[in-house]
Amino acid sequence: MSKLNAKIPEGPLADKWTNHKAKLRLVNPANRKKLDIIIVGTGLSGASAASTLGELGYNVKVFCYQDSPRRAHSVAAQGGINATKNYKNDNDSVYRLFYDMLKGGDFRAREANVYRAAEVSNQVIDHYTALGVPFARDYGGLIENRSFGGVQVSRTFYAKGQTGQQCLIGAYSALSRQIAKGTVTMYPRREMMDLVIVEGKARGIIARNLITGEIERHSAHAVILATGGYGTIYYLSTLALNSNGSSAWRAFKQGALFANPSFVQIHPTSIPVLNDHQCKLTLMSESLRNDGRVWVPKQKGDKRNPNDIPEDERDYYLERRYPAFGNLVPRDVASRAAKERCDAGYGVGPTGLSVYLDFRDAINKKGRNAIEDNYGNLFEMYEKITGESPYETPMRIYPAGHYTMGGLWVDYNLMTTIPGLFAIGEANFSDHGANRLGASSLMQTSGDGYFIIPYTIADYLADDIRTPKISVNSPEFENAENGVKERIEKLLSIGGTETATSFHKRLGKIMWDYCGMVRNEEGLKKALIQLDELKEEFWKNLKVPDTANELNQELEKANRVADFLELGKLLVFDALNRRESCGAHFREESQTENGEAKRDDEHFSYVAAWEFAGDGKEPILHKEELKFEFVKLQERSYK
Amino acid sequence: MKITLKIWRQKDARSKGKFETYKLDNVAPDMSFLEMLDSLNQQLIAEGKSPVAFDHDCREGICGSCGIYINGRPHGNDRKVTTCELRLRKFKDGDTITVEPWRARAFPVVKDLIVDRSAFDKIIQAGGYISVNAGAAQDANAIPVPKHNADVAFDTASCIGCGACVAACKNASAMLFIAAKVTHLAQFPQGRIEAAERVKRMIAKMDELGFGSCTNTRACEAECPKGISISTIAKLNREYFVAKLKD
Ligand SMILES: Cc1cc2nc3c(=O)[nH]c(=O)nc-3n(C[C@H](O)[C@H](O)[C@H](O)COP(=O)(O)OP(=O)(O)OC[C@H]3O[C@@H](n4cnc5c(N)ncnc54)[C@H](O)[C@@H]3O)c2cc1C
Numbered sequence: 054m055s056k057l058n059a060k061i062p063e064g065p066l067a068d069k070w071t072n073h074k075a076k077l078r079l080v081n082p083a084n085r086k087k088l089d090i091i092i093v094g095t096g097l098s099g100a101s102a103a104s105t106l107g108e109l110g111y112n113v114k115v116f117c118y119q120d121s122p123r124r125a126h127s128v129a130a131q132g133g134i135n136a137t138k139n140y141k142n143d144n145d146s147v148y149r150l151f152y153d154m155l156k157g158g159d160f161r162a163r164e165a166n167v168y169r170a171a172e173v174s175n176q177v178i179d180h181y182t183a184l185g186v187p188f189a190r191d192y193g194g195l196i197e198n199r200s201f202g203g204v205q206v207s208r209t210f211y212a213k214g215q216t217g218q219q220c221l222i223g224a225y226s227a228l229s230r231q232i233a234k235g236t237v238t239m240y241p242r243r244e245m246m247d248l249v250i251v252e253g254k255a256r257g258i259i260a261r262n263l264i265t266g267e268i269e270r271h272s273a274h275a276v277i278l279a280t281g282g283y284g285t286i287y288y289l290s291t292l293a294l295n296s297n298g299s300s301a302w303r304a305f306k307q308g309a310l311f312a313n314p315s316f317v318q319i320h321p322t323s324i325p326v327l328n329d330h331q332c333k334l335t336l337m338s339e340s341l342r343n344d345g346r347v348w349v350p351k352q353k354g355d356k357r358n359p360n361d362i363p364e365d366e367r368d369y370y371l372e373r374r375y376p377a378f379g380n381l382v383p384r385d386v387a388s389r390a391a392k393e394r395c396d397a398g399y400g401v402g403p404t405g406l407s408v409y410l411d412f413r414d415a416i417n418k419k420g421r422n423a424i425e426d427n428y429g430n431l432f433e434m435y436e437k438i439t440g441e442s443p444y445e446t447p448m449r450i451y452p453a454g455h456y457t458m459g460g461l462w463v464d465y466n467l468m469t470t471i472p473g474l475f476a477i478g479e480a481n482f483s484d485h486g487a488n489r490l491g492a493s494s495l496m497q498t499s500g501d502g503y504f505i506i507p508y509t510i511a512d513y514l515a516d517d518i519r520t521p522k523i524s525v526n527s528p529e530f531e532n533a534e535n536g537v538k539e540r541i542e543k544l545l546s547i548g549g550t551e552t553a554t555s556f557h558k559r560l561g562k563i564m565w566d567y568c569g570m571v572r573n574e575e576g577l578k579k580a581l582i583q584l585d586e587l588k589e590e591f592w593k594n595l596k597v598p599d600t601a602n603e604l605n606q607e608l609e610k611a612n613r614v615a616d617f618l619e620l621g622k623l624l625v626f627d628a629l630n631r632r633e634s635c636g637a638h639f640r641e642e643s644q645t646e647n648g649e650a651k652r653d654d655e656h657f658s659y660v661a662a663w664e665f666a667g668d669g670k671e672p673i674l675h676k677e678e679l680k681f682e683f684v685k686l687q688e689r690s691y692k
Numbered sequence: 693m694k695i696t697l698k699i700w701r702q703k704d705a706r707s708k709g710k711f712e713t714y715k716l717d718n719v720a721p722d723m724s725f726l727e728m729l730d731s732l733n734q735q736l737i738a739e740g741k742s743p744v745a746f747d748h749d750c751r752e753g754i755c756g757s758c759g760i761y762i763n764g765r766p767h768g769n770d771r772k773v774t775t776c777e778l779r780l781r782k783f784k785d786g787d788t789i790t791v792e793p794w795r796a797r798a799f800p801v802v803k804d805l806i807v808d809r810s811a812f813d814k815i816i817q818a819g820g821y822i823s824v825n826a827g828a829a830q831d832a833n834a835i836p837v838p839k840h841n842a843d844v845a846f847d848t849a850s851c852i853g854c855g856a857c858v859a860a861c862k863n864a865s866a867m868l869f870i871a872a873k874v875t876h877l878a879q880f881p882q883g884r885i886e887a888a889e890r891v892k893r894m895i896a897k898m899d900e901l902g903f904g905s906c907t908n909t910r911a912c913e914a915e916c917p918k919g920i921s922i923s924t925i926a927k928l929n930r931e932y933f934v935a936k937l938k939d
């Protein structure tokens with residue numbers, strides 16, 4: 054238990070962060086430039102932390118595997134970013150956003166962290182706006198907001214369906230300014246291969262130059278992982294193809310605890326699988342549910358053109374089951390409801406694995422122009438992929454793996470259990486409990502980077518102002534480098550017949566079938582066996598072409614899939630352990646009579662933080678009890 | 693569908709490249725162009741050959757990673773799509789497709805279809821930002837911005853930095869890319885403050901990095917997957933002249 058000290062400050066909820074900040078130590082500007090900080094990742098969390106720490110005068114080194122920091126996966130976020138400005142005068146507040154997030158996360162997140170995320174949200178919006186992020190505006194020139202995914206106030210800032218792209222370009226521009234100033238050094242096309250720990254502290258990374266294959270040592274006084282989520286473990290997901298879980302997994306194997314790994318959000322509205330060459334599922338933003346109505350035919354296997362199905366033969370099942378929230382129920386609820394209808398035989402499309410999202414009524418009521426103004430680029434994207442226009446035929450959608458609430462365990466200062474190793478953005482576990490509310494990831498990633506980590510890391514670095522540059526010639530760096538080289542050698546020398554992609558596909562199927570939207574003990578136990586078998590086969594029969602000393606995309610993939618095979622098991626252990634349903638985690642054994650998730654606060658009101666116990670050994674569970682001092686636990690009901 | 697591919701193969705920046713021909717007998721019209729290359733690669737690996745290297749990530753037209761010159765056109769023969777969004781239904785059964793990397797002095801080939809576009813990052817570093825530190829901003833609604841300007845800013849900021857404009861241009865000019873950024877930032881009052889410096893520094897950087905100049909052939913606009921309009925270049929020129937006049 055001693056391992057987990059969340060360091061949550063005392064005092065009233067609304068004062069915690071203020072009080073805590075007042076106590077955090079500072080680093081004198083003259084000392085900052087002598088301190089090196091490594092940041093892995095250039096999404097909204099990494100880019101925001103990098104530019105801000107650069108502005109403060111630290112010596113920052115940033116890594117990403119894309120050719121440019123501007124391409125990090127955050128670029129793909131569509132729907133929006135939350136803040137509690139209350140511009141709409143609909144009685145929004147920090148407390149209300151906090152409560153919505155906590156409730157949306159099914160009371161499996163820390164009150165203090167969630168409150169803080171809501172608290173800094175307004176500053177994030179101010180900063181992006183100042184950087185020139187073109188949020189939607191009304192005719193008076195002021196910023197527009199919309200309601201997003203399961204909340205009753207309009208607090209979501211957006212830039213059509215490209216909010217992530219527009220915000221990331223803003224964050225990237227600020228990062229570029231620091232690169233030009235020389236406070237930040239950018240290392241693109243680099244993959245972090247391992248973390249280096251010296252005398253118990255995170256002091257650097259081993260990176261692979263993806264063009265030359267060279268293995269590089271980089272040292273720093275502290276390391277920040279901003280490496281995003283691991284949703285690609287399902288093979289098919291809404292994430293960018295190269296997203297992966299390797300950096301978090303390397304940290305885990307070096308002693309960082311991994312929290313709630315099985316909490317994965319399955320997003321209800323993605324374009325369904327069209328063929329088996331497909332390697333990715335394209336998200337259709339949840340904002341579409343503001344105007345689109347979800348339905349399936351009332352008759353099983355109805356093959357009629359949807360436009361020919363009369364109103365009284367349509368089952369608007371979300372509106373039927375959840376009259377209060379209707380089409381705007383949270384993601385996990387919407388996803389399971391779609392699965393329920395399809396499993397019962399009412400699904401539509403060639404595979405029967407999709408439901409309709411229909412804009413007919415909205416177009417009739419608001420006019421095509423209004424719909425086009427809000428969703429034009431999403432409709433275009435849908436049409437490019439499917440060849441059908443949503444203005445004329447209802448969209449077809451199905452759930453897909455999307456966001457990982459789980460991640461590296463961090464304390465209130467966003468530090469992992471390894472001193473000097475911090476995790477921000479989607480890579481940590483801290484703010485979304487068992488289910489993330491729409492538009493709150495961009496908010497959290499940015500808040501972490503701009504307004505939290507710069508303060509908390511200073512407190513850690515205050516002890517290091519006399520520590521000279523960390524040498525890369527220590528035995529620790531030597532060993533870490535050798536370990537990486539051996540692993541690469543091993544991957545290349547197996548000489549089998551099956552590609553990394555093929556293994557990844559098979560892994561994805563196991564995870565989706567047994568540890569996806571719905572889980573049960575029998576399936577999870579089956580998954581454990583199958584994952585062991587798959588891992589064994591991988592290390593016997595993998596085929597990686599070409600060599601280590603060149604640009605080798607298959608080698609990159611193989612390295613990531615090797616980690617996923619192990620991470621997959623951790624997800625399953627976690628899902629097995631949590632014999633309750635909460636948020637996105639639905640255990641069939643724990644449901645109400647009408648099939649809704651049943652939480653078990655008595656036994657599972659904790660964060661499950663797992664410790665690596667050695668290869669082939671079961672991970673060790675540490676529990677961080679969740680204390681709810683300021684809200685009363687409620688059953689999440691959207692009826 | 694059957695197709696024949698003539699693909700540029702080049703081991704690394706120093707090696708000489710050449711075209712290789714590959715045949716695929718079983719591709720489907722609803723596959724994306726990159727899914728087709730994925731399946732070719734699976735086949736090549738099975739045959740013990742090197743797969744074709746190409747940049748990609750989001751696979752939905754937003755990260756700007758992908759970019760292939762297909763039958764003489766950046767991102768292929770569909771309008772307003774990136775390579776990852778291009779579908780095989782745009783080709784005919786039996787087609788031969790020529791597949792090359794971007795060709796531009798400022799974008800040297802790294803391997804096969806991958807080029808080095810870091811010159812774009814350097815142009816942004818030269819001035820493609822508004823100078824504001826985290827924490828210094830005022831309330832987001834303190835400066836109203838007319839909806840028209842906000843819309844122009846959105847449209848121009850939707851540039852994904854793919855480089856198709858450069859690849860399409862016979863002079864390999866980066867003017868559309870720069871114009872998009874300059875126009876985007878000029879829409880905001882706080883963006884006007886550095887406008888003159890910004891445009892001069894970005895253009896000077898472009899010249900320094902070996903991009904050509906713009907002779908108004910409009911090829912860039914035709915190939916830009918995000919529909920950035922050539923009229924932004926006129927805006928850029930205006931900004932540039934005004935800035936120079938002040939010198
Ligand atoms: C399609 C889609 C739409 C979304 N829409 C929304 C939305 O509307 N609103 C919202 O709030 N959230 C949304 N989300 C979620 C949100 O986009 C992400 O959670 C968030 O952007 C993650 O940001 P990040 O900075 O943590 O990581 P990312 O943006 O994923 O960045 C990860 C970075 O880490 C780097 N990296 C990773 N591993 C390594 C390594 N080993 N070595 C070197 N570099 C590495 C990568 O290069 C990259 O730069 C969406 C997600 C998806 C998939």
Ligand code: SF4
Nearest residue numbers: 851852854855857916
């Ligand atoms: S202007 Fe268009 S073609 Fe050029 S980089 Fe931007 S998006 Fe690509």
Ligand code: FES
Nearest residue numbers: 749751756758776
């Ligand atoms: S892969 Fe991202 S734009 Fe094509």
